[in-house]
Amino acid sequence: MKRIRPLTLAALIVLSPQAYAQYETSWDNSVQGINRISEHVYRWGGGAMGGISGLFVPTDEGIIVIDGPGNPCTPDSGQWFRDELEQRYDVPVRYVVLSHDHQSHICGTTVFADTAVVIGSRKLRPHLIREGRVAPVPTVSFDGSLDIDLGGVKVVLHYLGPTHSDNLIVIHIPQDGVIFVPDLARPHGQLPNPDFRDMDVDNTIEVLGILSRMDDVDIVMPGHNSPVSDQSYFRRYRDYLATLRERVLDHMVAGRTLEEILGLVTMDDFGDYTNLGQVLERNVITMYDYLYRYREPNSPGSLPIRATQ
Numbered sequence: 487m488k489r490i491r492p493l494t495l496a497a498l499i500v501l502s503p504q505a506y507a508q509y510e511t512s513w514d515n516s517v518q519g520i521n522r523i524s525e526h527v528y529r530w531g532g533g534a535m536g537g538i539s540g541l542f543v544p545t546d547e548g549i550i551v552i553d554g555p556g557n558p559c560t561p562d563s564g565q566w567f568r569d570e571l572e573q574r575y576d577v578p579v580r581y582v583v584l585s586h587d588h589q590s591h592i593c594g595t596t597v598f599a600d601t602a603v604v605i606g607s608r609k610l611r612p613h614l615i616r617e618g619r620v621a622p623v624p625t626v627s628f629d630g631s632l633d634i635d636l637g638g639v640k641v642v643l644h645y646l647g648p649t650h651s652d653n654l655i656v657i658h659i660p661q662d663g664v665i666f667v668p669d670l671a672r673p674h675g676q677l678p679n680p681d682f683r684d685m686d687v688d689n690t691i692e693v694l695g696i697l698s699r700m701d702d703v704d705i706v707m708p709g710h711n712s713p714v715s716d717q718s719y720f721r722r723y724r725d726y727l728a729t730l731r732e733r734v735l736d737h738m739v740a741g742r743t744l745e746e747i748l749g750l751v752t753m754d755d756f757g758d759y760t761n762l763g764q765v766l767e768r769n770v771i772t773m774y775d776y777l778y779r780y781r782e783p784n785s786p787g788s789l790p791i792r793a794t795q
């Protein structure tokens with residue numbers, strides 16, 4: 487039977503982490519599906535989507551969808567998700583929130599464009615158009631913060647400046663203590679970024695500190711994989727990024743080449759990251775690139791990449 491679960495008194499109470507034991511904060515990444523992770527918030531993902539996840543918030547007045555199940559990406563790759571929502575609820579999707587421009591996180595949202603207002607940061611729109619992303623272009627863009635109030639649930643969107651891409655936003659549902667931070671969070675023990683190609687490293691370090699101290703956060707929802715995480719994830723990743731930055735920078739100031747630095751920076755003290763060996767080389771190369779554009783050495787020398795004549 488289709489119906490919206492009525493709001494209960496529990497929604498008005500600040501829940502302890504233990505209170506979330508009744509919900510599903512871990513799932514099989516290989517299985518496409520939907521899990522309830524808090525009073526008002528559900529997670530979708532898995533299966534052919536390569537472990538990518540997003541959220542939705544069903545209310546009596548409509549549904550808020552956050553990101554889309556589009557990996558592999560086709561124009562109708564969100565259809566299974568729309569079918570699921572139509573079977574479960576009598577109300578339409580009223581809002582689609584796009585976390586950032588990366589295709590694998592937002593493809594699949596076009597299937598909701600007939601009923602939903604599409605929202606993203608002001609920086610998102612040019613990426614979607616230039617890259618030809620398979621996603622609707624936002625009709626509502628914002629800087630700073632934006633609240634969505636629907637059916638008794640408040641979803642707060644924060645743009646904290648350029649971090650992982652120049653357009654990533656974080657999505658916070660304070661009354662449930664849930665925050666969604668795709669690609670700056672993963673389950674504990676997993677580094678989130680294979681490289682820093684479009685990252686503002688310095689602001690990311692600042693933002694990870696802000697996220698680690700944010701109030702009303704019990705559950706950190708990553709954009710990939712299971713289980714959910716918590717704010718200690720941000721502190722650890724902030725330490726990793728800041729330490730890698732300082733080590734690479736020290737070697738650059740000492741005049742070492744990228745090849746030498748790749749052999750010297752091992753990050754063994756962060757060996758608790760199980761994917762460190764898979765990402766370290768690209769992390770160092772793209773950190774070097776970021777810092778190359780940050781500093782002017784006393785003897786500038788030549789560009790690291792030889793210009794062809």
Ligand SMILES: [Zn+2]
Nearest residue numbers: 586588650669
């Ligand atoms: Zn991304």
